Structure formats: structure tokens, C-alpha cells
Amino acid sequence: MDYDPMAMDDPESLGPVVKVSESGKVRVKFELSNAELAFANSLRRVMLAEIPTIAIDLVEIEENSTVLADEFIAHRLGLIPLNASGAENLLYSRDCDCDEYCENCSVRLTLHAKCTGDEIMSVCARDLVPSSERINQTLGSPIITDEAGMGSLILKLRPGQSIKLQCIAKKGIAKEHAKWAPSAAIGFEYDPHNKLHHIDLWYEQDPKAEWPPSEYADWEEPPQEGEPFDYDAVANRFYFNVETSGSMPPQEIITEGIKVLQTKLAGLIHELSDEGDGDYNGPRSPEFGGGGVDGGWQDQGYTTPYGNNAGGSWSGPGGGTTPYGQTPYGGSGGWQ
Amino acid sequence: MASVNPQHNNAPECVWIILFETFLLGDGEKKITETVVTSMSNCSDFLLKKEDHTLGNLLSEYLKKADKVLFAAYKVAHPNVAEVLLRVQTDGTITPREAFISTCKLLVSQLGHTGREFQKELALRQFADQGDQGGAGDGL
Numbered sequence A: 001m002d003y004d005p006m007a008m009d010d011p012e013s014l015g016p017v018v019k020v021s022e023s024g025k026v027r028v029k030f031e032l033s034n035a036e037l038a039f040a041n042s043l044r045r046v047m048l049a050e051i052p053t054i055a056i057d058l059v060e061i062e063e064n065s066t067v068l069a070d071e072f073i074a075h076r077l078g079l080i081p082l083n084a085s086g087a088e089n090l091l092y093s094r095d096c097d098c099d100e101y102c103e104n105c106s107v108r109l110t111l112h113a114k115c116t117g118d119e120i121m122s123v124c125a126r127d128l129v130p131s132s133e134r135i136n137q138t139l140g141s142p143i144i145t146d147e148a149g150m151g152s153l154i155l156k157l158r159p160g161q162s163i164k165l166q167c168i169a170k171k172g173i174a175k176e177h178a179k180w181a182p183s184a185a186i187g188f189e190y191d192p193h194n195k196l197h198h199i200d201l202w203y204e205q206d207p208k209a210e211w212p213p214s215e216y217a218d219w220e221e222p223p224q225e226g227e228p229f230d231y232d233a234v235a236n237r238f239y240f241n242v243e244t245s246g247s248m249p250p251q252e253i254i255t256e257g258i259k260v261l262q263t264k265l266a267g268l269i270h271e272l273s274d275e276g277d278g279d280y281n282g283p284r285s286p287e288f289g290g291g292g293v294d295g296g297w298q299d300q301g302y303t304t305p306y307g308n309n310a311g312g313s314w315s316g317p318g319g320g321t322t323p324y325g326q327t328p329y330g331g332s333g334g335w336q
Numbered sequence B: 001m002a003s004v005n006p007q008h009n010n011a012p013e014c015v016w017i018i019l020f021e022t023f024l025l026g027d028g029e030k031k032i033t034e035t036v037v038t039s040m041s042n043c044s045d046f047l048l049k050k051e052d053h054t055l056g057n058l059l060s061e062y063l064k065k066a067d068k069v070l071f072a073a074y075k076v077a078h079p080n081v082a083e084v085l086l087r088v089q090t091d092g093t094i095t096p097r098e099a100f101i102s103t104c105k106l107l108v109s110q111l112g113h114t115g116r117e118f119q120k121e122l123a124l125r126q127f128a129d130q131g132d133q134g135g136a137g138d139g140l
């Protein structure tokens, strides 16, 4: 199998180019260029739907004298962003050996509030108390980003009303339920002047006057007056705006998304390369007795063609094992 | 494994789960199977279970661009059935499976490259932002 469509002298000189224009606590804006539309879009899709995080999945209500129905409250609890740092060390409950849930596959949070004053009382995410039996002391903590330090509003209590419940937060992906999405939104844009005519702008008199220019309009050459349509042109520069829901830093959403996509591809390579003994266990549903991702596919990694000369200052020592080594790229210590 | 997912507990036949489950492989289900297409030369169909356009579009677009590949296309036949069918035909100097594997490898390395580029650019951005803040704060 010495067929390599992209054999080249200096691999780092080709391939996608990234420019980060903004990086903060809430969002990262970056441009991906020298890449295919399919590549950029798959990265976007995987960041939206397939990065594992943690969210409340089971609620046991002991006492509820509020005006809200139990299931209404349970639904609101599910949507509260929880800190996902260290979620890679948390098992999926379906893969765990326990009966239903345990500290290896879940985080327990309790909520107990009673309105004893004579004012209406707000119960917020900060009132959710995670138990100390968890794999690290940040995993599953409610995310609080507002200045008052309250977190998301769960419900309100009138004088005398109370709520007492227990939540089990589990690991999952947004493909199963959107509450596991690490991103609040992902902006994805290309071709700000619509030179490729991938969209038809609706207008009354003049689309130029009625549509505000994109913030990236200055980054690309506007079309010349009377310029003929280029039938061979393809999208090449993609502008991402990754906004976190709070569960992980926005920078991490991007690196994790890349890892998830690499792991998917590595699984395919593995299963096609040595069929017979090959038993790549993709995630398997538990009622069939399938194993988790801890099958036998992690012991043999192949090295990416790019990996070994990534010895720049960024990738750490000798990086380059694929996802079924330890880290998909870079050294084992993660990013340097 | 003894674990039981309460969500799926009440479906002993499980047929609809295999069909409609979007990301967990069912019992005995293989992630990917290759079927040789006998009506075309050097051609195979790859069936990817519990996958969607994320891999289907990515792989077919890159296979189309690959050397020695004459034809590549994919379909998700029904939006409720998490299966991707990908057809690959080569010129005969390599097998469709070899083309498929090397395209996957290419993508893994491109993604790795993208990750390193991102990390590098992110560090530069953070360094520049710190410089800006420091400058403004000190009134320099």
C-alpha cells in the first residue's frame, strides 16, 4: 500500500492554513484556508454534534411545591451547561460495569431550596451542588458566567414553596440530545461577496444596498465591474466563529472536534486494513453486549506521514501517533 | 457488559433501534463493510453504519480528487437511517479499498496539520492580545 496521493517534500508547507482573528473566553474566530469545503464543513458538523460533554440526564424529584411540573424542571436542568473538563476520563454509562450509574460514569448534583422570606426567590445553577465523589473537582460543576454569579435561572419560588431533587449528569454527545453540545453556536461563512453564487440574495431593488457587507468582506477581493462568472472557482477560505455554551473553552472545542474526526477516520482505516482479527469497536449499544471504545484498537497506532516532522516548537517531542495511539497529534502531553 | 441503558430497556426486538439509532452500533454490526460491485470494473461499495454526511461527504469529495480514482459518490438513502453508502471505482492500478484507506490517512494527517496550525496561531493571537492589553493598561 505504497499509494500516497499527497506524497510531498515538505508536508507542512501544504495543507490547511489557519489564522485566528479573535480568541477569548466565549468565542474564537478563525479563518481556515487552503482547504476543501467538505473538510471545513465536516469539522463544523463534528464540533456541533459529536464532542463528548456532560449534562444532567436523570432527575429524581423528592419534593416539588413550585408551580412548574416535574418534567418541565427536569428539562430545564438538562440544558444547564456543566463543566466538561476531564470528561474524556469519564465513562459512558452504557459502557460502565455498574448497574445504572456510579462515580466513574456520572456526577451527582443536588438541589434543595425553600423560600422562607416574603419575596419571590430565584433558584439558579449555582444552587446545584455537585457531590465530592467525582473523578475531578471541576467536572460537572454548573457553569456560571454572569456578573452576579448566579448562573442560569432554573425556577422561581413563592414564599413557602420548596424544591428538593437529585440529578445525575452523564456523558454524551449532541447527536443524542442538544444538551450535550459544547457550542452555543458555530458561525460558518465563506465567499463574502457571493462570487460563487452559492446563495441567491433576496432583494427589493438592489441587493448591494439592502444587504450589509459581511465582516469578512474586506478580507477578500470584491468582484470587478462586469467580471465574467468563474465556472471553475471553488470555495477556499472559511470563516469560523465558535461560541461556547460554557462547558469547555472555545479553543478546546476546535481541538476536540479535530480529534473526534481523526478518531472516526482512524477507526475506518483500522477496520479496513486488517479485517478478520479486526474488531474495531465503534461505540456499540449496550443491550447487545457490545463493548465500548476500549476494545483492542488502541494498541497499534500507525504514524501519520506528517507527524514525525512536526518537531516544531508546537507539537512537542516526537508527536504523530493517530487517535488510536494516545493523542491524535502532537506529543502525549497534549498541546504545548 | 452488565450495564443496561434504561432508555432502550423496553425494546427486546431492537430492530427499530438498529435502524434508527444514530451513533451506536448494534450487535454484530460492523462499522464498515466492503461489497465488490460486479457490474463495474475495479469498483466497490462501502457501507458505513451509524455515520452521516460528516464522513460521507468528506470521504467522497477527497476520493474524487485522489489519483487513480475514477469515480466516487455517496448517499444517505434515508434521513432516519444512519447509514452511508459510498461507491468508489479506481483505474485498476490500486483497489478501491487501498484508495479508501489512503484517503482516510491523508485526511487524518491533514486534520493533524490543521490542529497544529490552529494551536500555533492561537498562541500568536494570545501573545498579541496580551501585548495590546499590557500596552493599554500601562498607557504605553
Ligand SMILES: [Zn+2]
Binding pocket: A093, A096, A097, A098, A099, A100, A101, A102, A103, A104, A105, A106
Ligand atoms: Zn458507572
